[in-house]
Amino acid sequence: PDNIGRSVIYLSQQAHHSIAKAIRIAGLGECRVRYVPLDKRYRIVAAVLEKQVRQDKKSGLNPFLVVASAGTTDTGAVDPLHEIGKITAKHKLWYHIDAAYGGFFVLTKEGKKKLKGIERSDSLSIDPHKGLFLPYGLGAVLVKDGSKLRASHYYTAHYLQDAPEQSEELSPAELSPELTKHFRGMRLWLPLKLHGLKPFRACLEEKLLLAKYFHAEVQKLGFECEIEPELSVVVYRYVPKKGDANIFNKKLLEEVVADGRVFISSTMLKGKFTLRFACLSFRTHLKTVDTLLNVLKEKVRKIEKG
Amino acid sequence: PDNIGRSVIYLSQQAHHSIAKAIRIAGLGECRVRYVPLDKRYRIVAAVLEKQVRQDKKSGLNPFLVVASAGTTDTGAVDPLHEIGKITAKHKLWYHIDAAYGGFFVLTKEGKKKLKGIERSDSLSIDPHKGLFLPYGLGAVLVKDGSKLRASHYYTAHYLQDAPEQSEELSPAELSPELTKHFRGMRLWLPLKLHGLKPFRACLEEKLLLAKYFHAEVQKLGFECEIEPELSVVVYRYVPKKGDANIFNKKLLEEVVADGRVFISSTMLKGKFTLRFACLSFRTHLKTVDTLLNVLKEKVRKIEKG
Known part of the structure; x- marks a missing residue:
């Protein structure tokens, strides 16, 4: 001891x-x-x-x-x-x-x-x-x-x-x-x-590609990405022109989850409320990611309108 | 610590x-x-x-x-x-x-x-x-x-x-x-x-009865039981007229297991090699216990004959 x-x-x-x-x-x-x-x-x-x-x-x-x-x-x-x-x-x-x-x-x-x-x-x-x-x-x-x-x-x-x-x-x-x-x-x-390893490998490769795609596209919507995705997790947050960014992103998460079409999660990074795209479900394909991008766009507009 | x-x-x-x-x-x-x-x-x-x-x-x-x-x-x-x-x-x-x-x-x-x-x-x-x-x-x-x-x-x-x-x-x-x-x-x-609790209770009662039955019957075959069974485990050993009892019981266990009709196990109690009847499988019924008693009788005779 x-x-x-x-x-x-x-x-x-x-x-x-x-x-x-x-x-x-x-x-x-x-x-x-x-x-x-x-x-x-x-x-x-x-x-x-x-x-x-x-x-x-x-x-x-x-x-x-x-x-x-x-x-x-x-x-x-x-x-x-x-x-x-x-x-x-x-x-x-x-x-x-x-x-x-x-x-x-x-x-x-x-x-x-x-x-x-x-x-x-x-x-x-x-x-x-x-x-x-x-x-x-x-x-x-x-x-x-x-x-x-x-x-x-x-x-x-x-x-x-x-x-x-x-x-x-x-x-x-x-x-x-x-x-x-x-x-x-x-x-x-x-x-x-x-099934052999092949379909599992393909599915993992898809997740990596989806993370890259989301990382590129979400920034086009005006989101900020602190870091490049290394595997299939992308962290992102919206920085509104005015008001508290933490409150904004928390509200955004709640709106997206309540909407129900996609589920996203969040974390705190250096005190910043940050959204997480964690892509590792076998059901998540390009279509789901595009839905998420659309929902994000929609909800940002809605919150900004107040 | x-x-x-x-x-x-x-x-x-x-x-x-x-x-x-x-x-x-x-x-x-x-x-x-x-x-x-x-x-x-x-x-x-x-x-x-x-x-x-x-x-x-x-x-x-x-x-x-x-x-x-x-x-x-x-x-x-x-x-x-x-x-x-x-x-x-x-x-x-x-x-x-x-x-x-x-x-x-x-x-x-x-x-x-x-x-x-x-x-x-x-x-x-x-x-x-x-x-x-x-x-x-x-x-x-x-x-x-x-x-x-x-x-x-x-x-x-x-x-x-x-x-x-x-x-x-x-x-x-x-x-x-x-x-x-x-x-x-x-x-x-x-x-x-x-199923409700009833069949489970009946099955547990059966195991207690089988242990009591085995305890009584195995002694009639000349086996020694150090203690009364409390639940469904019975410990027993054969004390041969001559030779080492530990060797005899170990041999007996091997013969019973090799025979294959029933499976029994053993332990050491105060240095004595002791056989265990541990009755808690849903498949163990009176018939199995009788088979065990017959196999024990047969194998004791076989080992005593040498």
């Missing part, structure tokens, strides 16, 4: 809240958490991360974990996975990448480039219900070194003595918290087996 | 290994664990538990958690739930009852008596895939005070600002580790809705 208070975790302020939740559940709530400064596109600055790790080591602390994102929720930002991987390797830190939203873009040519370095992670969280368009209940953590998982989760007991002897195939019960579980894997295996 | 090393958890040595696993996962691995002595029927002795709690408090330690079992895996033993509940209430300890195996016997008249005090628990684990004969994936923890769960698991984030305002109905995401999940509840709700 002494060591826990001296142990350091490095996070982006844009990390998903499930990371903080997991840290707490794992009993690591007393660790020090450093929020690494971000660049203009909300990505971890690798050089600063390394400086912090060096300083903490000098101070006698115990840096042990870096969490990067392969696509943040707010803006779809991809941290510099390759550079961070070099740092974690050099300093022997556990490297977790949250790829829940963006990981499956690795199947596309463009995504593969952007996610370079994802293979350096020690553990990787993925959500096939997002990037593979499959049913809920498939969220998973992939861990490179299975023996470490086994060391964490293996137990035995007298009443288990009739279970088959340890074979080369590891039992899921020895690699995860659960003992008895239902057969979740079918939902992942069957669609891939039936 | 200082407090963790001074905190005390009280367990039965017969507690399921998932308890130790959960303690480790929750970051409580550095807590002190006291194994409370058991009576002849492998149940926690409440008076000794209280004595230990008092002593630990006197020593400046922090007793905070007692785990009892409403049916242990090895022998189906039910700890004195009511008496332990009085102790945890008096000393303000969290009272967890592992009712995964035996909890649903509360639906029967006999089980209700035996499980008296189960309602005193702060948290209760149940496995409807065991005692309700339903599909896998329904294991749950019931917690009496929902606000404590919410305090543990509630988080918010900018990107969640469009979620509906806090209503009277709590969201599962705020009460458990998971955010997105599939709809597991259907598997529990639909069978209960379709």
